[in-house]
Structure formats: C-alpha cells, structure tokens
Amino acid sequence: xxxxxxxxxxxxxxxxxxxxxxxxxxxxxxxxxxxxxxxxxxxxxxxxxxxxxxxxxxxxxxxxxxxxxxxxxxxxxxxxxxxxxxxxxxxxxxxxxxxxxxxxxxxxxxxxxxxxxxxxxxxxxxxxxxxxxxxxxxxxxxxxxxxxxxxxxxxxxxxxxxxxxxxxxxxxxxxxxxxxxxxxxxxxxxxxxxxxxxxxxxxxxxxxxxxxxxxx
Ligand SMILES: Nc1nc2c(ncn2[C@@H]2O[C@H](COP(=O)(O)OP(=O)(O)OP(=O)(O)O)[C@@H](O)[C@H]2O)c(=O)[nH]1
Ligand SMILES: [Zn+2]
Numbered sequence: 001x002x003x004x005x006x007x008x009x010x011x012x013x014x015x016x017x018x019x020x021x022x023x024x025x026x027x028x029x030x031x032x033x034x035x036x037x038x039x040x041x042x043x044x045x046x047x048x049x050x051x052x053x054x055x056x057x058x059x060x061x062x063x064x065x066x067x068x069x070x071x072x073x074x075x076x077x078x079x080x081x082x083x084x085x086x087x088x089x090x091x092x093x094x095x096x097x098x099x100x101x102x103x104x105x106x107x108x109x110x111x112x113x114x115x116x117x118x119x120x121x122x123x124x125x126x127x128x129x130x131x132x133x134x135x136x137x138x139x140x141x142x143x144x145x146x147x148x149x150x151x152x153x154x155x156x157x158x159x160x161x162x163x164x165x166x167x168x169x170x171x172x173x174x175x176x177x178x179x180x181x182x183x184x185x186x187x188x189x190x191x192x193x194x195x196x197x198x199x200x201x202x203x204x205x206x207x208x209x210x211x212x213x214x215x216x
Contacts, residue, residue: 014060017063018063020070021063021069021070023063028056028059031055031059032055032056032059033055034055035054035055035058035059036054036055039051039054039055039058065102065104065111065141066104066141066142066143067141068137068138068139068140068141068142069141069142071134071137071138071141072138073135073138073139073156073159073160074156074159074160076127076131076134076135076160077127077128077131078125078126078127078160078161079125079126079127079128080124080125080126081122081123081124081125081126082126091121091164091165091197091201091204092121092122093119093120093121093167093204093207093208093211094119094120094121094122094126094129095117095118095119095167095208095211095212096117096118096119096129096132096133097115097116097117097118097169097212098115098116098117099115099116099117099118099132099133099136100113100114100115101113101114101115101116101136101137101140101141101149101170101172102140102141103140103141103142103144103146103149103172104142104143104144105143105144105145105174105175105176106143106144106145107145107176108176108180109143110174110175110176110179110180111175112146112172112173112174112175112176112189113172113173114170114171114172114173114188114189115170115171115172116136116140116153116168116169116170117167117168117169117170117208117212117214118132118135118136118153118157118166118167118168118169119165119166119167119168119198119208119211120157120161120163120165120166120167121163121164121165121166121196121197121198121204122161122163122164123161123162123163123164124162125160125161125162125163126161127160127161132157135153135156135157136149136153139152139153139156146170146172146174146189146191147191149170150168150169150170150191150192150193151168151193153168153193154166154167154168154193154194154195155195158195158196163196164196164197165194165195165196165197165198165199165204166193166194166195166196166198167192167193167194167195167198167204167205167208168192168193169190169191169192169208169209169212169214170190170191170192171188171189171190171191172188172189173185173187173188173189174189
C-alpha cells in the first residue's frame with residue numbers, strides 16, 4: 001500500500017502511524033466516511049463543531065487502542081541473572097503489578113480493562129521490570145479475549161527468559177457485559193496462567209497471591 005501524504009489534511013505523526021499499520025491515507029478517508037454514516041444513522045448530528053471531526057478522532061483512538069499489533073515481544077532485552085544456573089532450592093519470585101491494561105473484546109469491539117499481575121522465577125536471565133508492563137500492553141492493545149492475553153503473556157515470558165516458572169493473573173471489567181447484554185456491571189472476570197514450577201507447587205501459587213494481596 002502506498003502512502004500519499006497530504007500534509008494539509010494530516011498531521012505528520014498520524015502519517016507515520018498509518019504507515020506502521022499499513023493503512024493508506026486514502027483508506028483512512030474512506031473509513032471516515034463510513035464512520036460518519038454509521039454515527040449519523042445512530043442519531044448523531046455530525047455537522048456541529050463538536051462532532052464534525054468525530055469520525056476521524058474515533059479512528060485515531062482505535063489506532064491507539066490497537067497499537068499492540070505493532071509490538072514485538074522478542075525485542076525485549078534480557079540480562080544475566082545474578083544467580084546463574086538458578087538453583088531449585090531458591091525459588092524466589094519476581095512479581096509485578098498491578099499493571100493496568102485496556103483491551104478490546106473481539107466479539108463486540110467494546111473495551112475491557114483491569115489489572116494484570118505477572119510473576120516469574122528466574123533461571124539464567126532476568127529482564128528490566130518495565131518490560132513486564134510492555135509485555136502486558138503488547139498483547140492487551142488488540143482485539144482479543146482475556147484468556148488469550150493471559151496465555152500470550154505467559155508463553156512469551158517463557159520464550160524470552162526460559163525461567164523456572166511464570167505466573168500470570170488478570171482481572172477485568174468487560175463493558176460488553178456492563179453497558180449492554182446482561183448489564184452486569186459489578187462482575188469481575190479473573191484468569192490465570194501457570195507455567196513451570198507454578199504448575200506443580202500450590203505453595204508458590206499461594207505465595208504469588210499472598211504477595212499481591214489477592215485472594216486465590
Ligand atoms: N471467554 C470470553 N468471552 C468473552 C470475552 N469478552 C466477551 N466475551 C463473551 O463473548 C460472548 C459472545 O457471545 P454471542 O452470543 O456471540 O454474542 P451476544 O449475543 O452479543 O452475547 P451477550 O453478550 O450474551 O448478549 C458473550 O458471552 C461475551 O460475554 C472474553 O474475554 N472471554
Ligand atoms: Zn464482548
């Protein structure tokens with residue numbers, strides 16, 4: 001797809017973002033037209049000063065909310081552990097959280113959002129703590145389901161670090177259940193993924209929840 005950048009029409013940063021997402025300016029204009037038609041049909045007067053740019057703003061917001069598709073977890077840098085060849089008798093956990101995340105449910109394209117807690121037991125490598133947050137966001141900022149994000153975080157951390165174990169816990173509110181459908185606004189969806197030592201040790205799982213002040 002070619003990018004024919006019209007700077008009168010588009011800010012420079014937007015053009016770069018579109019290029020990264022393989023979306024052309026022409027496509028964006030077409031999408032804006034579709035969105036204007038949909039918003040009008042739903043009842044919006046799209047000719048007021050407040051709403052005339054709403055289709056464009058909405059599309060930009062959707063680009064932002066789905067920028068996880070651009071992320072590559074394999075680029076995350078690791079460091080050698082201070083205790084190489086991590087001994088099984090030293091199953092000390094690194095636990096990060098709450099890591100706030102926002103995602104879009106792939107069934108309704110409505111947001112779901114909440115907090116993730118990620119733990120691991122190092123082997124030969126560790127990573128910078130901020131990378132755990134980056135990892136969560138790479139998988140959350142897509143159209144997805146909570147179960148998949150949970151498993152993807154666990155799998156990619158396993159692949160990056162080859163640790164002795166990985167624990168992932170997510171809790172979220174799903175607007176598709178709160179704003180529509182069953183209209184259950186207080187229910188929280190909880191998902192877990194356990195890998196390695198966490199799979200076999202109830203004690204490690206309890207320690208993970210105790211450290212994060214969560215109830216198992
Ligand atoms: N497993 C799972 N389901 C989800 C997630 N987010 C939304 N859903 C569910 O996806 C389902 C889609 O079901 P459908 O019956 O096809 O859609 P629907 O008629 O809009 O369903 P209702 O929400 O029950 O009105 C719903 O039950 C949602 O609650 C998620 O992260 N994981
Ligand atoms: Zn949904």
